[in-house]
Amino acid sequence: MPSTRRGFLKQAAFTFGTALGVGSLTQLLSASAAAQPITIAAPIITAQTNDALAQAQALVASSTAPVTTWDGPTDGPTAQAGKFIVYPSQDQRNGGALGVGDGVKEACDAMGWQFRLIDGQGTTNGQTAAIQQAIALKPDGIVLGTIDAASQKTAIAAAVAQGIKVIGWHSAGTPGPQPDLNLITNIESDPVQTGAVSGAYTVVMANGQAGVVVFTDSAYAIAIVKHDAMMAAVNAVEGSTVLELVDTPIAEVQTRMPGITTGLYQQYGSRLNWMIAVNDLYFDFAIPTLRTLGVGPGGPPQMVSGGDGSVSAYDRVRQGQYQTATIPEPLNLHGWQAVDEMNRAFAGAPPSGYVTPVHLVTVDNIGVDGGPNNIFDPDNSYRDMYRKIWGIG
Secondary structure, three states, X not given: OOHHHHOOOOOOOOOOOOEOOHHHHHHHHOOOOOOOOOOOOOXXXXXXXXXXXXXXXXXXXXHOOOOOOOOOOOOOOOOOOOOEEEEEEOOOOOHHHHHHHHHHHHHHHHHOOEEEEEEOOOOHHHHHHHHHHHHHOOOOEEEEEOOOOHHHHHHHHHHHHOOOEEEEEOOOOOOEEEHHHXXXXXXXXXXXXXXXXXXXXXHHHOOOOOEEEEEEXXXXXXHHXXXXXXHHHHHOOOXXXXXXXXXXXXXXXXXXXXXXXXXXXXXXXXXXXXXXXXXXXXXXHHHHHHHXXXXXXXXXXXXXXXXXXXXXXHHHHHHOOOEEEEOOOOHHHHHHHHHHHHHHHHOOOOXXXXXXXXXXXXXXXXXXXXXXXXXXXXXOOHHHHHHHHHOOO
16 A cells, blocks of 8 residues: 555644645655654645645545555454443434444444444534433443534543543544543544645646635534645645635534525636535535536536545545545444444553544545445455454454
């Protein structure tokens, strides 16, 4: 496998304000030092580089390669018996939270652990209530599904005070241990690379002439990291520009996106040839409006998402309907990783430090790595590897 996919998060972190071109991003993604707990901030592009388009092309090529080799942990504690895990989900309409919950349940079943899911229904108050309900069930561990840990700090602290282990998925801006948030670890693919790859993809597909609108929800730390990297990668290429950053709550996209989409199309016209979003959900409600405006399935604008690889997104990519690429998380794998990290915590061991590489799904590679089932499920035998670590055959 190209080193840009296998070693991307194995050296020291980005620092906010550092001037990085796409070339610099690619060099970092190629690094292969030992994995450590990581603090990442999105890079800011301060100058355009002459070879930025070529570097973007190389980054896209490496990110679309098949995933056939396991690059995660190979040892750890054996299975701790008789545990109970509760999974408070940010919103079960969110394909990411849904898919990770499925993976946690599958891995808990393999372990012989009890599992319970509680739906936070897309609101901050609903997520607080979900965590409180989880605490009342007196589990051994809680896995947060896309629930922002900073906004739920009080509820999480209450869980920890009762001896409950807490792990997050997409619950902070960076992967790895989050002691300030009372998270043993936070699981996600590198949001900087996710943003860089999605931004690079637009300029490659537009042959260096991308006019981009970026959709985000700054209520989530991970979204901020992603959208900063998206914009940096676009602006690194001469001839490409970010026309606007649209910050709108992901829980309200159904009502907000029709009007937003109409306004953007009317304002920018032919200058708008690409849309990037931190989550596929934005496009679910932008596309019907584009159809009404007379935009065909081939655009412009066309679309790429930096998360989460929903079924609808896979269908659109496969059929050539507006969205041409998505960057899905390996949701089921992340569910298994969450259970592995929880098992390590129960055994008194540190987190594994594993961070999955970013994978870009297009029409050219959608036939592998779970694509026929509309998910990113790497063909790297991760279930067998975790079972081996846990000693359950």
